[in-house]
Each structure stands twice: as structure tokens, then as C-alpha cells.
Amino acid sequence: MKVNRFSHRQDGSGPIARERLKLMAESAPFEHSPAAARRMKKEISDIISRYFEFSPDDYEIRVVLKQNRKRA
Amino acid sequence: MGEAIVFTSGKGGVGKTTTIANIGAGLSRLDKKVIMLDTDMGLRNLDVVMGMEDQIQYNLIDLLENKCRLKQALIRDKRYPNLFMIPAALRCRKIMDYESKLYTLISHLKQEFDFCLIDCPAGIEDGFHFAVSAADRAVVVTSPHISAVRDAGRVICLLDGMRLSQIDLLINAYNARMVRKHDMLSQKDVEDILGLSAIGVIPADERIVVSQNKGIPVLSMHTKATRAFMTAARAFANPRVIPVDLNKEDPCIRQGKIYLGGKECEYEG
Numbered sequence: 001m002k003v004n005r006f007s008h009r010q011d012g013s014g015p016i017a018r019e020r021l022k023l024m025a026e027s028a029p030f031e032h033s034p035a036a037a038r039r040m041k042k043e044i045s046d047i048i049s050r051y052f053e054f055s056p057d058d059y060e061i062r063v064v065l066k067q068n069r070k071r072a
Numbered sequence: 073m074g075e076a077i078v079f080t081s082g083k084g085g086v087g088k089t090t091t092i093a094n095i096g097a098g099l100s101r102l103d104k105k106v107i108m109l110d111t112d113m114g115l116r117n118l119d120v121v122m123g124m125e126d127q128i129q130y131n132l133i134d135l136l137e138n139k140c141r142l143k144q145a146l147i148r149d150k151r152y153p154n155l156f157m158i159p160a161a162l163r164c165r166k167i168m169d170y171e172s173k174l175y176t177l178i179s180h181l182k183q184e185f186d187f188c189l190i191d192c193p194a195g196i197e198d199g200f201h202f203a204v205s206a207a208d209r210a211v212v213v214t215s216p217h218i219s220a221v222r223d224a225g226r227v228i229c230l231l232d233g234m235r236l237s238q239i240d241l242l243i244n245a246y247n248a249r250m251v252r253k254h255d256m257l258s259q260k261d262v263e264d265i266l267g268l269s270a271i272g273v274i275p276a277d278e279r280i281v282v283s284q285n286k287g288i289p290v291l292s293m294h295t296k297a298t299r300a301f302m303t304a305a306r307a308f309a310n311p312r313v314i315p316v317d318l319n320k321e322d323p324c325i326r327q328g329k330i331y332l333g334g335k336e337c338e339y340e341g
Contacts, residue, residue: 011254012253012254012255012256013254013255014250014251014254014255014256014257014258014261015254017218017221017257017261018257018261018265020218021218021221021222021225021257021265022265024222025225025265
């Protein structure tokens with residue numbers, strides 16, 4: 001007779017996998033081309049410095065791909 | 073005018089070839105004229121799964137190089153009406169050189185057949201781009217395993233950038249018992265993560281191994297996977313009809329059976 005038949009176990013490994021996949025999806029849009037991401041950020045920063053007198057230390061450029069956000 | 077559908081997954085071993093063989097057989101049972109193309113050069117397997125490995129005379133590359141006529145490269149399945157296959161070559165170095173020829177071939181095949189199912193190799197290199205290049209729509213096959221879902225996500229991102237009319241998701245090797253115990257990603261989890269709803273969910277089934285050992289599609293047997301493949305095939309044949317699952321067992325009845333000493337099936341729900 002299995003004892004755990006009567007205890008309703010809820011803490012399986014499925015939710016862990018789900019959370020890990022969600023984290024991967026949010027953190028890795030530029031993982032496959034870090035060099036391209038760097039170049040693009042440099043170009044954007046050049047454009048900003050053309051119009052405003054900000055030092056590059058005063059701001060941060062972040063790219064969020066909305067369309068692919070859900071996909072790992 | 074038929075449709076060219078590529079079955080792809082990114083990760084290997086999730087059941088692309090099994091799915092193609094059974095969906096192909098299912099569609100032919102629904103009176104559709106179906107051709108299956110294996111583009112997994114070097115590692116061809118569709119012929120073995122279908123039990124046709126001893127009938128191969130010419131392959132896809134021979135056909136693309138005009139070394140044979142279409143009729144010579146086609147292998148007809150004697151067990152199913154209107155089910156044909158073209159096997160892959162055992163070696164091919166520069167696959168991308170044949171891309172335009174494949175497009176011409178598939179445009180021609182679409183005039184003769186209702187469905188042209190393309191078996192894509194694993195990975196996202198040249199073989200993947202070759203297989204997808206001539207397709208109208210794609211089916212991403214995945215299993216509810218974390219690595220397969222992640223690779224499926226990458227493949228969907230790549231497919232998004234190509235001119236496909238539709239991208240569908242098909243979940244294979246689904247173990248409902250493990251999902252109930254919260255030990256496997258559920259259908260909803262996979263759908264949420266990938267942002268697509270599944271066109272079919274195929275349960276993990278030991279009989280698939282048995283059927284492949286014999287070289288017959290699992291559709292020739294009577295198991296849960298057979299029903300799931302037929303439901304998926306109907307979804308391809310009649311996309312507007314919403315399937316109703318009449319075989320779903322009530323959870324109370326299942327629990328009752330277990331308490332009365334019944335053994336819960338290892339694989340199926």
C-alpha cells in the first residue's frame with residue numbers, strides 16, 4: 001500500500017521547469033549575438049550624443065524585444 | 073492546390089519522424105492524397121519507420137539532380153490509400169545548392185497532392201533552412217521536456233522571420249499521469265511559454281516502439297496514441313472543426329479504479 005496515495009503532493013518539479021523556461025525567455029534575446037548588440041548600442045549612443053549633451057555614463061540603453069518575449 | 077507542411081523541432085528525438093509517418097497515414101485514411109519527403113540527409117529514418125527501407129531505388133537528391141523521374145523516386149505505401157514517400161539521400165554535402173530545385177519540385181507536388189509533409193532534420197543549420205525554404209506552413213513538434221521546449225522556442229523565433237502562413241504546435245510524449253503529479257510541464261504551460269496553442273497532444277505510448285520495430289505506423293494498432301494521431305490528422309484535414317474528446321476518463325472513475333486495486337497506467341492518462 002502506497003502511503004503517499006493519501007497525501008496530496010503539490011510541489012512537483014513541473015513548476016520549477018516552468019519558472020526556469022520563463023527566466024530563459026526574458027533574459028536571452030541577445031544571447032546569440034552579443035557583438036551585434038554592442039555595436040547597436042554604440043550607434044544608438046552616438047545618435048543620442050549628437051542631439052543631447054549627456055555623458056554615456058548618465059544613461060543606459062536596454063533593448064526589449066516585445067514580440068519574442070514569451071519565447072525561450 | 074495542396075499544402076506543404078514542414079515538421080520541425082530543433083531538438084532531436086522528440087518524434088518528428090514518428091509524427092510525420094502517423095499524421096501522413098491518418099490523412100490518407102481521411103481520403104487525402106499525401107506525400108512525405110525526408111530531408112534528413114545522411115540520417116534518413118522515415119523509410120525505416122514506415123517499413124519501406126527495402127523498396128528504395130532513388131532518393132530526393134537523385135530526383136533534384138534529374139537522375140530519375142518523379143514516378144521512379146516515389147514509393148507507394150501498400151497498406152494505406154494514396155500515401156507516398158520520397159526518401160532522403162545517404163550523403164549530400166552542399167544541401168543549400170538544391171534549394172531552388174526543391175522549391176520547384178514542391179510547387180509541382182502541390183498540384184498533385186493534397187498534403188506534402190516535409191521531415192526536417194534536427195538542429196538549425198543548413199538542413200533546417202533547406203527543409204523550411206519550400207514550406208507554406210510549419211508544425212513545431214516538442215515534448216514537455218525543458219530542453220525540447222527551449223529549442224522549440226528558438227525554432228519558433230526563426231520561423232517567425234520566414235514567410236510562413238501558419239505555425240502550429242504539436243506536443244508529443246505527453247504523460248498525463250506525471251502532469252497530474254505536477255512533475256511534468258502541462259499542455260497549458262508549454263502553450264503559454266511558446267505563445268502558441270497546440271494542434272494536437274500525443275500521449276507517450278510504448279506501442280509506438282512496438283509498431284516501429286515492425287515497420288508499421290502506430291495507426292495500424294489500437295492504442296491511445298492512435299486516437300491522438302487521428303484527432304491531429306482531422307485537425308489538419310478540417311481546420312474549422314473543433315475536436316471533442318469522447319474518450320477522456322472522468323477523474324473520479326480513475327481514482328475509483330485505483331482504490332479498487334487497479335494499476336494506473338505508467339504512460340497514459
